[in-house]
Amino acid sequence: MIHVLIFLPMLAALIMALFPNRLRDEVATFAAAATLLIGVWIWVAGGAALVSVPWIPALGVTYSVALDGVSLLLSLVTAFMSLVAVVYCARRVQSPGTFLALILAMETGLLGIFAARDFVLFYVFFEDALIPALLMLAIYGKQHRMAALLKFGAYTLFGSLLMLVSIIGYRWLGGSLTFALTDLLAHPVTGRAQLWLYLGFLAAMAVKLPLFPFHAWLPDFHAQNHDSGVADLMGTLYKVGAYGLFRFGVSLFPDASEQLRYPLMALAAFTALYAAWIAFRQTDWKRLLAYAGLSHMGLVGLGLFSLEPTAMTGALYLLAFQNVYTGALFLAAGMLAQRVGNQNVQQGGVMTQAPNLSGLTMSLWFASIAVPGLAGFIGEFSVLLGAYQVSPWLAFIAGLSTIAAAAYALTAYQRTYWQVRPPGTVPAWDLRGSEWAVLGAPLVVAVFFGVYSGPALNLIQPAVRALGGLS
Amino acid sequence: MTFAPPDVPLAPLLPILIALLGAVAATVLGFFLPRRAVTWIGIVALLLSAFSMGTLWNSGASAFAGSLRADNVGLAFGMVIIVGALISLLVSLDGAARASLSFPEFDAMLLYAVTGCLILAMSGDLITLLIGLEVMSLSGYVLATLQARNAAEEAGLKYFLLGAVGSAILIYGIALTFGATGSLSFAGIAAAISAPGFANGVLLGAGALLMLCGFGFKVALVPFHQWTPDVYSGAPTIVSIFLSTVVKVAAFAGMLRVFSGALYTAPAWPIIMQLLVIATLVVGNLASLVQRNFKRLLAYSAVAHTGFLGLTLLADPRAGGPALVYYLLIYTLMTAAAFAVVALIQPDERGVEVSDLRGLYYRSPALAAVLAVCLASLAGLPPFAGFMGKYLAFQAAFQHGFVVTTVIAALSSVVAFVYYLYPAALLFIPDRTPAPLPHTARRFTGPVLAVAVVGITALGVLPNLAYAWLANPADWQIQASK
Numbered sequence: 001m002i003h004v005l006i007f008l009p010m011l012a013a014l015i016m017a018l019f020p021n022r023l024r025d026e027v028a029t030f031a032a033a034a035t036l037l038i039g040v041w042i043w044v045a046g047g048a049a050l051v052s053v054p055w056i057p058a059l060g061v062t063y064s065v066a067l068d069g070v071s072l073l074l075s076l077v078t079a080f081m082s083l084v085a086v087v088y089c090a091r092r093v094q095s096p097g098t099f100l101a102l103i104l105a106m107e108t109g110l111l112g113i114f115a116a117r118d119f120v121l122f123y124v125f126f127e128d129a130l131i132p133a134l135l136m137l138a139i140y141g142k143q144h145r146m147a148a149l150l151k152f153g154a155y156t157l158f159g160s161l162l163m164l165v166s167i168i169g170y171r172w173l174g175g176s177l178t179f180a181l182t183d184l185l186a187h188p189v190t191g192r193a194q195l196w197l198y199l200g201f202l203a204a205m206a207v208k209l210p211l212f213p214f215h216a217w218l219p220d221f222h223a224q225n226h227d228s229g230v231a232d233l234m235g236t237l238y239k240v241g242a243y244g245l246f247r248f249g250v251s252l253f254p255d256a257s258e259q260l261r262y263p264l265m266a267l268a269a270f271t272a273l274y275a276a277w278i279a280f281r282q283t284d285w286k287r288l289l290a291y292a293g294l295s296h297m298g299l300v301g302l303g304l305f306s307l308e309p310t311a312m313t314g315a316l317y318l319l320a321f322q323n324v325y326t327g328a329l330f331l332a333a334g335m336l337a338q339r340v341g342n343q344n345v346q347q348g349g350v351m352t353q354a355p356n357l358s359g360l361t362m363s364l365w366f367a368s369i370a371v372p373g374l375a376g377f378i379g380e381f382s383v384l385l386g387a388y389q390v391s392p393w394l395a396f397i398a399g400l401s402t403i404a405a406a407a408y409a410l411t412a413y414q415r416t417y418w419q420v421r422p423p424g425t426v427p428a429w430d431l432r433g434s435e436w437a438v439l440g441a442p443l444v445v446a447v448f449f450g451v452y453s454g455p456a457l458n459l460i461q462p463a464v465r466a467l468g469g470l471s
Numbered sequence: 472m473t474f475a476p477p478d479v480p481l482a483p484l485l486p487i488l489i490a491l492l493g494a495v496a497a498t499v500l501g502f503f504l505p506r507r508a509v510t511w512i513g514i515v516a517l518l519l520s521a522f523s524m525g526t527l528w529n530s531g532a533s534a535f536a537g538s539l540r541a542d543n544v545g546l547a548f549g550m551v552i553i554v555g556a557l558i559s560l561l562v563s564l565d566g567a568a569r570a571s572l573s574f575p576e577f578d579a580m581l582l583y584a585v586t587g588c589l590i591l592a593m594s595g596d597l598i599t600l601l602i603g604l605e606v607m608s609l610s611g612y613v614l615a616t617l618q619a620r621n622a623a624e625e626a627g628l629k630y631f632l633l634g635a636v637g638s639a640i641l642i643y644g645i646a647l648t649f650g651a652t653g654s655l656s657f658a659g660i661a662a663a664i665s666a667p668g669f670a671n672g673v674l675l676g677a678g679a680l681l682m683l684c685g686f687g688f689k690v691a692l693v694p695f696h697q698w699t700p701d702v703y704s705g706a707p708t709i710v711s712i713f714l715s716t717v718v719k720v721a722a723f724a725g726m727l728r729v730f731s732g733a734l735y736t737a738p739a740w741p742i743i744m745q746l747l748v749i750a751t752l753v754v755g756n757l758a759s760l761v762q763r764n765f766k767r768l769l770a771y772s773a774v775a776h777t778g779f780l781g782l783t784l785l786a787d788p789r790a791g792g793p794a795l796v797y798y799l800l801i802y803t804l805m806t807a808a809a810f811a812v813v814a815l816i817q818p819d820e821r822g823v824e825v826s827d828l829r830g831l832y833y834r835s836p837a838l839a840a841v842l843a844v845c846l847a848s849l850a851g852l853p854p855f856a857g858f859m860g861k862y863l864a865f866q867a868a869f870q871h872g873f874v875v876t877t878v879i880a881a882l883s884s885v886v887a888f889v890y891y892l893y894p895a896a897l898l899f900i901p902d903r904t905p906a907p908l909p910h911t912a913r914r915f916t917g918p919v920l921a922v923a924v925v926g927i928t929a930l931g932v933l934p935n936l937a938y939a940w941l942a943n944p945a946d947w948q949i950q951a952s953k
Contacts, residue, residue: 056934058793058942059866120862124853131852134892138899139832149896150889157850157888161881168866169874 002048002067005038005075006115009082010108013101021097025090028100032083035107039072039079047072050117052180060171060178064117069463070246070316071114073456077320078114078237080445081327082107088331088438089230092338099140099230106132106234113240119167119179119248123160126204129238130156136234140226148220155217159204166200170252173197184252191255198256201249209241209297212271222290222330227343229334232286233327236293242300242319250307250467257307264305265391269398272298276404280411285333285343288412289326292368295401296322296376302398303383306390309464314382316460321375321449325367328442332361335435336416339428345412349421354430358417360439365413367446369405374450483532483541485523486549487589489516494582501575507564509575513582514560520589521553537595537656543946545593547796548724552592555716555803556585558811561919563709565912566814570707572618580617581713584610588721596656597645597733600725604641604689608634611718615706620820626705633688633698641685647678648734657733664736676739682729683740683747689722692781693751696774700758703770704822708814711766715773715810716803723780727795731788731947745785749879751778756886765894766813766822769806772849775887776802779864782880786867792947794863797938801848801856801930808923809845812838815911825894830902839898841920848927850891851884856931859938 012031016024042048047068055063067075085103093099109129116122130153137149169189171179176187189197206214225231250257272295279291296318303315335357336350337343351358367374370381380402387395431439449456481488493516497509504512524546532541559581567573587606594600612634616627649655651671652663663669687695703711734740755775762768780798783791815838816831817823832839848857861884869877930937 056938058935058938059863124858127853127858131847134896135899138896141900145900146893146896150892153892154885154889158882158885161884162878164862165865165869165874165877165881168862168869168877172866172870 001038001042002051002065002115005035005042005067005079006065006108006111008035008038009104009111013104013108016097016101016104021095024097025086025100028086028104029083029090031104032079032086032107035111036076036079036083039076042067043072043076050182052117055118055121060176061120062118062178062180063121064180065112065115065121066117067115069459069466070243073316073320073459074243075111075114077323078107078110081233081237081323081442084328084331084438084441085230085233087434088334089228091434092228092230092334093140093226099136099226102132102136103230103234106136106238110237110240114243117181119170119181119184121179122244122248123164123167126240126244127160133231133235133238136231137221137225140231141224142226144220145224148217148224152217152221155207155214159207159214162200163204166197169193169197169200181248181251188252194253195256195259198249198253198260201253202245205241205244205249207241208239208244209301210239210294211241211267211298211301212274215271215275215294218294219287219290222286223284225286227334227337229286229330229332229337232289232330236327236330237323239293239297242297242304242315245304246312246316250304257305261305261307262391262394265302265387265394268298268301268305269394270298271295271301272398272401273404274298276401276408280404280408282408282412283345285336285345285412285416286330288345288408289329289333292405292409293322293326295405296326296368298401299380299383299398302387302394306387308386308390311383311386311390312464313457313460314379314384314386316464317453317456318376318379318383320456321379321446322368324442325364325374325376325446328439329361329364329368331438332357332364335431335439336361336428340426345415347416347421348419349417350428351417352421353428356431356436357428357439360431360443361417362413363443364439364446365409367443367450369409370402372450373447375446377450378453478534478536480532480534482530483527483534483539483593486520486527486541486546487586487593489520489523490582490586490589492516493520494579494586497575497579497582501579504575506567506573506575506578509578510560510564513578514557516582517553517557517560517585521550524549524553533595535595535599537658538599539590539593540595541593543943544727544792545724547941548592548720548799549589551720551796551800551803552585552588552717554800555713555720555807556581558803558807558919558923559709559713559717561915562712562807562811562814564915566709566916569911570618570709570820572707572709577614577617580610580613584614584713585717588717591721592724594725594728595658597648597729598655600728601642601645603721604725605638607718607721608638608689611714614710614713615702617710618707618820622705622820623707626702629698629705630702637685637688637695640681640688644678644681644683644685647674647681651675651678657728660733661735664734672738675734675737679730679734679737679740680743682734683744686722686726686729687747690719690726690780691774691777692747693754693774693778696751696755696777699774700767700770703773704764704767707820708766708810708817708822711770712807712810712814715770716807719773719777720799720803723795723799726784727788727792730784731791735788741785744781745873745876748778748781748785749876751775751781752880752883756883756890759890760886762890763825764822765825765828766810766817768825768890768894769809769813772887772890773806775883776806776849778883779861779880782864782868782873782876785873785876786871788947789944790867790870793938793941794860794867796941797934798860798864800937801860801927804923804926805845805848805857808841808920808927809849811916811920811923812842812845815913815916816908818909825897827906828894829897829900830905831898833901834905834908838920841924843895843898844924844927846891846895848931850888852888854928854931856927856934859931859934
């Protein structure tokens with residue numbers, strides 16, 4: 001079942017070309033929905049156990065996949081948001097066939113990242129997701145896409161190739177026979193070598209977390225992507241650095257994580273505050289969202305690097321659900337752009353013409369700025385609570401970003417949706433048809449997991465505890 | 472005194488003889504048959520040669536007392552050579568007329584070159600190696616000049632002059648090595664070096680370095696690469712397909728035989744080779760970055776790939792050998808396919824400018840998709856096989872202690888990614904003023920491209936299809952122990 005989950009979207013992306021144009025969005029929607037259902041089924045069944053078969057026996061590369069705990073939660077979120085993206089894209093983009101195929105192809109890469117339990121397989125899926133992301137930007141991007149594309153690609157590859165060297169090194173120096181995670185854990189690398197290998201691995205994860213100063217690709221990537229925000233949503237889901245650090249980083253490099261705990265926490269805290277500060281100055285919704293996302297990821301990083309169970313749990317919770325509401329906010333920005341023609345925050349008065357769009361957007365922003373009762377709050381609060389016990393000052397600095405978040409979000413929101421609509425502008429229409437579901441469903445998720453965190457915590461906590469022995 | 476008949480079994484010679492027969496047939500029948508018929512004869516000869524190699528697999532046969540070895544190493548390289556040659560011939564069926572190369576001498580020369588390549592790949596001593604190399608090179612020079620055009624003649628002359636210098640240096644190296652070890656056969660040299668009391672270290676080291684320089688010219692290691700971009704971009708595109716793939720495969724086969732086999736324990740060359748590989752990686756990739764002509768970019772990318780391929784020669788042959796053949800197979804498929812696409816879309820033999828690739832996806836979706844796959848694979852992105860090649864090369868070098876070199880290779884791959892990504896992304900960016908594509912025949916190129924793309928993808932997803940055949944360490948315990 002787990003293999004179907006991973007490869008069904010890719011298969012659908014490939015066979016979509018066989019269908020006539022008008023049927024392609026149905027095929028894509030069906031495939032995305034089926035993937036989500038299979039994911040839920042695996043969840044109900046209590047996860048998917050480890051399957052491991054040799055892939056390149058002579059080299060010890062295996063095809064090992066499993067879905068449990070954190071991986072399962074993130075896979076479910078990915079499948080859910082991919083469905084949302086497909087539904088919105090099918091109605092928003094003209095002749096969406098290629099776009100939908102790319103979304104689905106990317107979904108396979110992302111699900112594979114979460115399911116992989118082999119270091120080389122992880123790398124393969126990690127890079128797999130890159131190609132559709134690049135193609136989306138190349139085909140549907142805006143005027144200055146080429147610069148954004150090269151930056152995005154070069155940053156990603158810079159990190160991941162260093163990671164590849166680390167992967168090769170870890171098995172060789174540890175003496176493991178295969179790259180399967182269980183084998184690598186049984187043959188750890190220790191001492192200085194571990195630190196160097198961790199730095200190589202960290203390079204990839206820092207780019208994809210992202211962490212200052214490896215974040216420079218992010219704002220351009222979002223600003224140059226298609227107005228609909230669909231590609232941005234997929235890009236948000238692709239920020240898997242935190243997951244990689246949790247799954248491979250902390251377990252394979254325990255001593256190095258411990259050694260670098262404070263420097264990395266400081267970097268993460270700085271990222272959170274710095275991004276929030278820059279977000280305040282943005283006049284473009286997508287750039288603002290890019291920096292807001294970066295700020296959140298700083299908090300996620302803070303939680304993970306602190307190695308404190310509460311903070312790690314909170315970080316993973318935040319990671320999972322910021323995908324939901326940040327992703328939905330990108331789509332909301334896309335809807336706004338469709339109505340007023342650009343992404344500028346100084347529109348004024350959209351609320352009077354499109355009250356429902358404005359209301360749902362505001363609620364999602366509340367989730368994003370961690371208003372209690374919405375999913376963002378639980379994550380951010382746990383991160384800060386846990387990080388405080390490790391380093392009060394760094395937690396305090398990072399905590400400032402949540403205040404800043406309210407400032408930048410509400411200022412921008414006010415300029416766009418409140419105030420007076422300038423005379424002579426095109427009237428903005430309100431939500432129509434499926435747009436309700438596109439914004440509503442993520443909001444329902446954000447509210448549900450803001451009030452009732454149990455199901456998600458049940459997935460995260462055992463995984464965090466399993467890391468064991470961590471203070 | 473008893474008469475000892477020479478050791479000349481027919482079977483190990485068959486792959487070479489069949490290719491040679493094809494070449495002779497092409498030469499003679501060219502007077503009586505149209506060119507296409509001659510090409511088909513060549514294709515059949517190549518297929519038969521490949522078949523005979525298949526039957527020799529695992530036989531470990533040899534002829535002329537070990538001077539010619541049809542062992543799995545030689546056969547594996549031979550298969551890759553045949554793949555590249557087949558692609559060249561099939562693509563030439565479509566492109567030769569346009570390049571005014573549609574005469575049987577083209578096929579004859581190509582088949583002579585293949586014969587030389589096979590001799591080189593199966594060589595068991597330095598003389599056989601040299602004969603193969605010269606047959607291959609001389610045919611190659613002719614191929615490069617075959618077209619009556621200034622650029623092609625310039626390319627051919629450059630190729631000839633620098634190639635001749637390279638050969639001369641190589642021969643000098645062979646002479647010194649022979650002087651130091653008293654043997655020409657790879658096994659004999661290896662035995663002499665590892666024998667106790669071996670005293671000619673300096674002479675041997677000098678010989679090894681001279682041979683390294685000579686081979687450096689043939690495979691385009693920096694700083695011996697200067698001819699490469701001019702020749703690959705000056706020669707007709709269908710010839711560039713052949714020169715950049717088959718000739719390079721054969722030259723690497725020779726290098727592996729010499730350095731990972733005969734001279735594996737010899738002094739001095741590993742450190743110099745390491746420096747050359749690093750220089751090749753850095754220079755090749757940085758120079759590609761500034762190319763504006765796509766054909767020239769592919770030429771520089773061929774230099775850069777020499778660097779990645781060179782990593783495998785630094786490694787233990789048991790890991791490096793299979794990695795090298797696998798990488799060369801993939802390299803052949805993706806480079807040949809990329810050049811083949813250029814042959815289809817180029818307005819003339821200067822190739823296409825990178826900026827002209829803009830929006831190709833909207834003019835010819837299939838060609839753009841093929842080119843994008845090739846570029847992604849050249850850049851080393853999974854799931855395409857180029858990634859596996861790079862991974863194997865990195866791993867082989869890393870495991871032999873060349874950690875810094877591997878890290879430099881990884882970083883230069885980032886540069887490589889940028890110059891592959893730029894044209895690849897341009898393919899998909901709409902063009903407001905598209906130039907019309909030339910009307911070119913695609914009857915044979917189309918299927919070749921399809922097969923290449925399937926191969927690149929399949930070998931990337933299931934590398935074991937090819938790698939399992941190659942991975943037997945005993946095959947690569949090179950001649951040294953035999």
